Amino acid sequence: MAYLELSDVHVHYPVKSAWGTLRHVVRAVDGVSLSLEKGEVLGLVGESGCGKSSLSRAIMQLQPITSGSIRLDGEQLSGMPARELRKRRTDFQMVFQDPYASLNPRFTIFASLIEALTRRKKIKANVQEDAVAELMIRVGLSPEHMHKYPHEFSGGQRQRVAIARAIAPQPKLLLADEPVSALDVSVRGQILNLLISLTRELDLTTLFISHDLLVVHHIADRIAVMQRGRIVEFGDATQVFAHPQHSYTRQLLSAIPKL
Ligand SMILES: Nc1ncnc2c1ncn2[C@@H]1O[C@H](COP(=O)(O)OP(=O)(O)OP(=O)(O)O)[C@@H](O)[C@H]1O
Numbered sequence: 617m618a619y620l621e622l623s624d625v626h627v628h629y630p631v632k633s634a635w636g637t638l639r640h641v642v643r644a645v646d647g648v649s650l651s652l653e654k655g656e657v658l659g660l661v662g663e664s665g666c667g668k669s670s671l672s673r674a675i676m677q678l679q680p681i682t683s684g685s686i687r688l689d690g691e692q693l694s695g696m697p698a699r700e701l702r703k704r705r706t707d708f709q710m711v712f713q714d715p716y717a718s719l720n721p722r723f724t725i726f727a728s729l730i731e732a733l734t735r736r737k738k739i740k741a742n743v744q745e746d747a748v749a750e751l752m753i754r755v756g757l758s759p760e761h762m763h764k765y766p767h768e769f770s771g772g773q774r775q776r777v778a779i780a781r782a783i784a785p786q787p788k789l790l791l792a793d794e795p796v797s798a799l800d801v802s803v804r805g806q807i808l809n810l811l812i813s814l815t816r817e818l819d820l821t822t823l824f825i826s827h828d829l830l831v832v833h834h835i836a837d838r839i840a841v842m843q844r845g846r847i848v849e850f851g852d853a854t855q856v857f858a859h860p861q862h863s864y865t866r867q868l869l870s871a872i873p874k875l
Pocket residue numbers: 629630631642643644662663664665666667668669670671827
């Protein structure tokens with residue numbers, strides 16, 4: 617059984633006029649069926665506006681779906697009662713594009729990480745610093761900085777903190793929506809490598825979203841190509857990269873600068 621199973625998922629946004637009448641409907645996600653096997657990294661790629669974030673927000677239950685179904689480990693997430701969903705939430709975590717927006721600027725790194733760690737289990741006050749230090753080391757940060765604030769870190773370091781927060785509650789599914797797009801080119805590779813090693817060490821099932829086919833090819837086992845709300849190509853990463861079947865995938869490939 618697949619760990620995450622999407623079947624015929626639609627996310628439509630009604631767009632209303634100033635008078636409140638319905639003008640039209642944006643079909644951001646328009647019938648997506650996908651499955652992620654346990655422990656695999658699935659890369660979702662497509663140009664800006666094709667519906668990638670709408671789909672990931674729908675999986676995270678941050679955005680209601682118009683129709684279809686989303687199953688995690690065999691359980692239907694869409695329509696799950698709020699209390700039940702709160703319990704399941706620790707199982708799926710997300711890393712966003714902008715690490716600054718996903719961290720509370722008034723929280724020290726310690727406060728931010730201990731909050732995330734204690735979502736899964738209570739940690740006694742006298743060992744909290746040790747737990748945070750261990751987590752920081754895991755994502756390549758130096759624990760001596762735990763009492764600093766997000767603005768005192770570089771973009772790459774902040775994204776490491778955001779990744780630490782995401783893995784803290786020991787999730788099984790990780791959604792990364794353009795996690796390196798906002799970073800300096802020089803640190804993108806390091807953050808990607810961190811994500812690759814964490815998904816392996818922690819046996820995470822991962823949905824990795826990017827508009828960049830090259831980045832996705834680097835990290836994913838399988839690739840899904842999205843265009844205007846639909847999946848137009850889906851297959852083994854090396855296969856899709858070497859022998860793209862759909863004209864849109866070929867277009868994405870030809871847009872990659874050759875070295
Ligand atoms: N809340 C909303 N209301 C109306 N339309 C929306 C809303 N959110 C997104 N859209 C539209 O839905 C479509 C898909 O947007 P989405 O953000 O999911 O795409 P994306 O693939 O993540 O793009 P990007 O690569 O720029 O992040 C776009 O046309 C967008 O303008």
